[in-house]
Amino acid sequence: MEMERQLLKEADLIRNIRDLLKRTIIQATNQIRSNRIQKEFCELDWSDKVETYHIDDKCVSYNNDSTNIQSHPSSVKFEENASTPKTWAQFSHDNISSAEQEKLASVQLRSLIQNIIHDAAEDLRLQRAAVNQAFHNHCRELDDAKLKLEQHLEQTLKDIGEEEANIVALKQAIRDKETYLKVAQTRLYDRSFRPNVELCKDEPQFRLVSEVEELTVFLEALKRKLMESEQCLKHLEETRMKLEKEIAVKANSISIDREKCLPFRIHYPVDLELASYKQ
Numbered sequence: 001m002e003m004e005r006q007l008l009k010e011a012d013l014i015r016n017i018r019d020l021l022k023r024t025i026i027q028a029t030n031q032i033r034s035n036r037i038q039k040e041f042c043e044l045d046w047s048d049k050v051e052t053y054h055i056d057d058k059c060v061s062y063n064n065d066s067t068n069i070q071s072h073p074s075s076v077k078f079e080e081n082a083s084t085p086k087t088w089a090q091f092s093h094d095n096i097s098s099a100e101q102e103k104l105a106s107v108q109l110r111s112l113i114q115n116i117i118h119d120a121a122e123d124l125r126l127q128r129a130a131v132n133q134a135f136h137n138h139c140r141e142l143d144d145a146k147l148k149l150e151q152h153l154e155q156t157l158k159d160i161g162e163e164e165a166n167i168v169a170l171k172q173a174i175r176d177k178e179t180y181l182k183v184a185q186t187r188l189y190d191r192s193f194r195p196n197v198e199l200c201k202d203e204p205q206f207r208l209v210s211e212v213e214e215l216t217v218f219l220e221a222l223k224r225k226l227m228e229s230e231q232c233l234k235h236l237e238e239t240r241m242k243l244e245k246e247i248a249v250k251a252n253s254i255s256i257d258r259e260k261c262l263p264f265r266i267h268y269p270v271d272l273e274l275a276s277y278k279q
Contacts, residue, residue, distance in 0.1 A: 001035045003134040003257075017120045024116055031102075031109050038102045045095050132265055139258050141225055146250040153243040163233045170226040174219060181215040184208050 062069055083091065188208050194200070 003138040006131045006134040010131050013123060013127050024113055031106055035102050035106060038099050042096055045117050069220050135257060135262055142250050142254045146247060149243055149247045160236045163229055163236060170222055170229060174222050177219050178191045178217055184211045
């Protein structure tokens with residue numbers, strides 16, 4: 001059904017967004033680590049330059065009248081690990097360039113994260129609305145189905161009442177006809193004892209025989225009708241039980257969807273919570 005399909009779609013969407021956010025967190029964590037590493041490089045370079053500035057500033061202050069000047073013959077040399085102005089400038093440029101690249105990567109990542117959260121929130125909002133609409137539609141369908149079943153049940157109960165009354169009438173009619181048949185058969189039995197020539201096939205005899213035959217045929221028809229009515233009543237009772245069961249199932253489904261599931265949907269994060277990321 002549509003509601004089930006939308007719920008499964010929402011569950012898949014949430015899982016996909018969760019996995020995407022996990023990957024984004026890893027990406028952001030790696031970027032923060034890169035930023036911190038580059039920050040340390042820049043701080044070390046800045047610290048070295050500050051220290052060098054103070055040394056050179058101190059050297060500028062020396063003159064022939066300075067009292068803290070000394071002889072350092074061993075200092076007249078070039079250190080093997082000393083840089084050149086070109087490598088010094090390149091090193092500083094590389095540090096700045098790397099820092100700018102990490103800064104740009106951070107800006108781009110923040111923009112990507114913002115777009116991801118915005119798109120995820122929008123997808124969740126739309127799917128939430130689709131699921132809620134599917135729930136309401138399904139509840140209306142259940143209400144309509146339950147109403148039709150109740151109307152069918154009402155008509156079935158009416159038919160059961162009519163069929164029960166018909167069975168009572170048929171049984172009474174059978175009892176009445178059996179009484180008439182007994183009267184006719186008793187008359188025939190008693191007349192069979194007429195003596196000698198009085199045992200005549202007269203008009204009453206023909207009428208009684210005809211009456212018995214007619215009553216027998218009529219009784220058989222009534223009994224067949226009674227059997228059909230009882231079978232019909234049995235089917236109606238089976239239909240009644242089936243309808244009552246289906247109505248109970250529909251009522252339970254409505255209770256689950258409207259009274260249990262839908263209240264949980266109220267606690268679904270609102271749009272501002274879904275898109276709570278701030279730049």
